[in-house]
Amino acid sequence: MYRPKVLVIGSGGVGTISALSLSHNFKSEVTLVVRSDYDLIMEKGYSIVSCTYGELIGWKPSHLAPSVNDAMEKFGPFDYILVTTKNVPDGPVTCEEIIAPAISTGKEVIILLQNGIDIEKPMLEKFPGHLILSGVSHIGSTYYHGHVENKGMEIVFLGDFQKPSSNPESRLKIEEFISIYHNPGFNKVQVDEDVQKTRWEKLMYNSVFNTISALVDLDVNSIQINNANDELIRPAMQEIMNIARSVGVECDPTFVEKFIHIGDGLFYSPSMCVDMRKKQLMEVEVILGNPIRIAKEQNVYTPILSVVYSLLKMVQFRLKQDRKMFTINQDDFRGNSDHYPYIFENKYKNIK
CATH class of the missing domain: 3.40.50.720 (NAD(P)-binding Rossmann-like Domain)
Known part of the structure; x- marks a missing residue:
């Protein structure tokens, strides 16, 4: 057979x-x-x-x-x-x-x-x-x-x-x-x-807890001890639901409280945080970059996730430097700092 x-x-x-x-x-x-x-x-x-x-x-x-x-x-x-x-x-x-x-x-x-x-x-x-x-x-x-x-x-x-x-x-x-x-x-x-809806709903956890824990190097419960549930987690999850809605996907709103409490008492570090600690590259772009790009296309306001994404890209930048994926030549960056992103993109365009 x-x-x-x-x-x-x-x-x-x-x-x-x-x-x-x-x-x-x-x-x-x-x-x-x-x-x-x-x-x-x-x-x-x-x-x-x-x-x-x-x-x-x-x-x-x-x-x-x-x-x-x-x-x-x-x-x-x-x-x-x-x-x-x-x-x-x-x-x-x-x-x-x-x-x-x-x-x-x-x-x-x-x-x-x-x-x-x-x-x-x-x-x-x-x-x-x-x-x-x-x-x-x-x-x-x-x-x-x-x-x-x-x-x-x-x-x-x-x-x-x-x-x-x-x-x-x-x-x-x-x-x-x-x-x-x-x-x-x-x-x-x-x-x-409707597997895309399921993906968006899982993203409500990953794009929020995964990213923030990697950014501050703390497990989920330690983040919550610092009042993150009200100040960051709930509003950031709402941002994901708003992005999903802009492309015709209605996430189940009960998932907010489900995910907030799913790890109560476990002091669990999500995979992105673990990768950061191991100095391994993180899934920044598929977990947060892609939703942010959709949000910009659809004119969805994402004040929390946009800041988290910007900061997390810098952490990824550092990890790439540590792995010697590129070496910055400081002579390339002597001019106006507003131009630095364009200089980097042009001179280091073959570096991912």
């Missing part, structure tokens, strides 16, 4: 649990791309403590690969490409460039199980004619040096971001993928007829 081949790109807390979920019922052949810790995982496998799958020592999927090129050469071609890696379009390489080596037949279904808004458009432009599915994951899962701590049941919403879908195969492929991903009692995976 033929089993669909699935390539999972991104081996952090979300990607590893995705690979585990796909492997659990033996309905698919799973290849997981592991880049930085490939030698470690190849030798010892993952240690996983999961609220649903239990404690696993030395776990591996069907195949491991150090790169997409290697995965394609040894185990491809693939029916599904599940992208769970962080989406950093202003980083050294885009998600479209990362998955490109796995595109060969023209029939691959690309599934974006990532944060952010408008992440599907660049993928569709790069791979026209491909079916691009959009997924939203709710899961508490973190990865560090071969160990995965999964504290929350995985809930995945999967749909076609185009309404109505321009691809007649869309619903069939969504249902097929759910059939190989879903493990009753272990995770919840469901068709989402």
